[in-house]
Each structure stands twice: as C-alpha cells, then as structure tokens.
Amino acid sequence: MIRVVLRLVLAAFYGFAGVMHVLRPEPFLSIMPEMVPYPEAIVFWTGVAEIAGAMALVQPFDIRLRRAAGIGLALYALCVWPANINHFAMDMAREDGGLGLPYHVPRMLAQPVLIVWALWAGEVRIPHRKDARAG
Template sequence: MMPRLKIALRVILALFYGYAGYVHFIRPEPFLAITPDWVPYPSAVVWWTGIAEIAGAIGLLQPFSKQLRQAAGIGLALYALCVWPANINHFMMDMGRADGGLGLGYHVPRMIAQPIIIWLALWVGGVVGAKQQP
C-alpha cells in the first residue's frame, strides 16, 4: 500500500511543480507581485524558479535513477524553503490591504502547508523515510 501511495504522491507533486513552473513563464505577474523588494533581478528570479520547478518535476518522475529522484526531492525541498519569504511577503501584503486580501483562511493553511511540502518532496524523492542499509 505505501509504495503505491508514495508513487501517487510523487506524481501529484511533480504535476503540481511542473504546472507551477509553466505558469511562471506564461503569467509571471503574480509571482513578481509577491517577490520581496530585497530580491535582486526579480524577473530573472521568477524565470529561473520556473526552470527549477520544471526540472524538479522531471527529476521526480523519471523511473531509472534513485539518485536523480533524490536530487530532485532535495532540490524541490530547498526551493520550497527559499520561496517561503515570498509567501510570507504575500501574507503581509494581503493582510495589510483594507479588504484583507485573500484572508487568513487562505494564508494560514498556506503557511502550514509549506513545511509539509518540504517534507513531502524529501519523502517522495526517497531522501527521508527509507530504511538505511549499513
């Protein structure tokens, strides 16, 4: 049961990241809007993060190399950690709006989901949770 669940979640996470990476190219404006001011060259950063998401998705989906899936899992986990400031910035910007933006019902689950997504990338990539052999 667990291997099927892990494979299904790996495919779902890969599809999520692949689609998100694609959206970085066709509609970068929302990503640029939440990029913190201290990030240099925001357009280039959004472009390269789209590349990173697509590359990670491809790495998770390939069936031939455990090491490549692990590298993709680590890369996507680090990616999710590195974009967390943009999510926090979006939360603060939205909550500062007169209408409250998307509200706590959107942002609180998103903040809680970020460490889960980090762990999920590591788990489905085979980095954590596997029995280690001596």
C-alpha cells in the same frame, strides 16, 4: 504504490507551477520582496527549476536523480517561503483584508508539508542520530 502516486501528484503540482512561473510571471512578481534583486529573472529561473525538479522526480531509472529532485524541491519550498510570508503581510495590510486568513494560514502551513513531501517522494533518507552512532 502510494509513494509513486503521491510523487506524481507532487510532480504535477510543481510542473504546473513552473509553467505558470514562466508563462504568467506577474502574480509571482507581485509578491516578491523588494529586497530581492532581478525579480523577473528569479521568477523565470525558479519556474525552470520547478519544471526540472518535477521531471527528475518522476523519472523511473535513477534513484540518485529522484533524490536530488526531492532535495532540490524541498530547498525550493524553503527558499520561496519568504515570498509567501511577504504576500501574507502585504495582502493582510490591504484595507479590504485581501484574501484573508482562510487563504494565507493554510498556505503558510503547507510549506513545511511540501518540504517533507518532496523529501519523502524523492526517497531521501534523513539519517537519525542513532544511525550515526551505529557506524
């Protein structure tokens, strides 16, 4: 039961974030590293990916689709980490210190939590080394 509740919480988080990427892309564009090409398209399509991942994560019928969503959302969290690091560096370089360490440090620490949470919520089984030897 706890997995279902936390799956719904994670899906709501990603669904909301996805809608914000699509409807209000400006904050996401402002933290995009300059080396990333086509930033507007990337922000839009990452929003679409978040919404699709959230929907797939909560559907009750297909475990394979939930697992794919868990893997996709985990990879998404990993891939957007550079934008979060860029935001951290840009913000902390501001004369006023920007949002400061109390904002950025928890945000940086949240990325691995989101990765593990997405895999767990998607019921993705990570094979262990001893599992490989047993077969």
